Structure formats: structure tokens, C-alpha cells
Amino acid sequence: MAVIGIESSAHTFGVGIVEKGKILANEKMMYPISDKGIIPAKVSEYHAKNASTVIRRALSAAHMGLGNVEAVGYTKGPGLGPCLEIGMLAAKTLHEKLGIPIYPVNHAVAHIEITKHLSGFADPMVLYVSGGNSQILSLAGGHYHVHGETLDIGVGNMLDNFARAAGMKPAWGSTVAKFAAGGRYVKLPYTVKGMDFTFTGLLTAAIKLLPSSSVADVSFSMQETAFSMLVEATERALLLNGKDSVILCGGVAQSLRLREMLATMSASHKKRFYVADNQFNADNGAMIAYVAERMKESGCTPLRSDLTINQKFRIETAGVP
């Protein structure tokens, strides 16, 4: 019997199916992002329109029908309220129609746990980087402990904002990486405080440089500076806590340069390093299904009529089975 997971915290509507930790399906549809960024009401309309299509696609990819599904999970948060609502309603429909238990999942826990599961590492130091989040964490006492994090915006947000200011299309981090190829280093503000870091000063300085320097040089320098900050703080957390491995996850984990820098740092300390296939770094339903299955197997009490979302669902407050 399988578990279905629904992810809808931002512009992706994802549906995954998992059975005993094995991923049988991971289907998604993504709202096309315009230059104006994400308008939550528009995205939630898109999710509502496509929810049943993505669920059908996932069932067909897993070669099963709804009769084979024994539980459902959904993203409770963090994320955009109107988008989270649609995922919760889709999961609620399955829960009521099929009479199966329903589990609320923390989005960040899901990114980390699916990566940890695929890595096979027992207790890694985690660098979780996405649009809205940039955190260094490890598991302690049944929940994730945040060792360090951004004190302002997420690194993904910084890259997207810069891409927009520089007139790149599409305006997101992977485009900055393309422009960065062949750039030369120019000095930019580097801010690490213990294991915390900030990105708005770096973003402002990079945008100010745009009229006088080449886009390639500024893209390259901003990326090198931001990623060095993340790697320095991760290295400190890794060594202070005596972990034997590092994992990288979240949307910005798709960056080849960040992977390279973390792999080099890990190898220099003889620590193992893992980053998952990009389908799990981007938002996806399989990670929600995986955690929901773990919650079910661990005897977590499923929800009844108390279904909620939480746009600011902090990872420390989410129990990890």
C-alpha cells in the first residue's frame, strides 16, 4: 500500500507516491513565472485548475489506482497562503473520499529528509538553501536545530532579485549562473557572523556596481561571495558539531558552483558529501509523501477535522519521526 504526497507551497503543484521508502512517482506542474515574480492568487488558481491532472499523472506513473493509497500527506507550510490552501484542500478531498489518514508535513523537513534518505547518511550537517530560506541545521532531540541562518533574505531571493535588476530573462538564479561564466572577481561585502549571514547588503552593492561593471563580473562576484559565506558557516557548524557528513538541499542546491564549493570543503576535512537529483531539490510531491509515510510508520496521530496551513511554519517546531 502506498502513500501520496501533495506539495503546493509556491509555484509548483507536485504529487508524489511512495511505498516503503521507494519513490514510485514524482509528477508536477509549474506556474510559469513572469518578470513580476509570483502573484499568489494567480498561482493558486493555476494549482486548483491542475490538481486533479497531476494526481492522475502520478497514479498512472506509479501504475496504480486510488484503491492502492493508504494515506495522504500535504505541505502545511512554510509557503504562500493561497497556494498552501489548494494543496490542503486536494489532500482533504482524498482523505474524505478514500477514508484514509492525513498528515501535515513541514516543507523544509521534507527537503532535508528525502535528501538524507537518498544519501544513506545517518546524521549529516545540512545546508538548506532556497528562495525564502538559507539555513544550516542538524537533527537533535526529535527536531531540527538551526545552527545558523540568513538574518534577512534567502540566497535564492537575492539571486532572483539581482537577475531582475540586471534585466535577465528568465529572472532567476540559474540565469545569473550563466552570466557568471567568464566573469572576473570584484570586491563585494562579505558578512558572516558566527554561523549566521546576511544577503541584502551584498545585493544592494552588486546592483550599485551594474552601471560601471560588466554583468558577467558582477554575477560571478556576487555568486562567489554569497556561496563562500554559506560554505564558511557550514564548515564551522560541521566541525564544531563533529558530524561525519554534509548534505545540500533546497532549490539553490541545483547550483553547480555551490555543489563544487561544498564538495571541496567536505573533502578537505575527509567528510562525505551528498546532493540529490534536481527533481528533489526543486519543490516536489515525493518528499511530502516520503515524510507522510514515515509519520504513519512511526505512529504519529493523523489529523481529523483540524486541517490547517501555517505560512510561517518554522522547522524547529516540526517534530521529525
Ligand code: FE2
Ligand atoms: Fe522548496
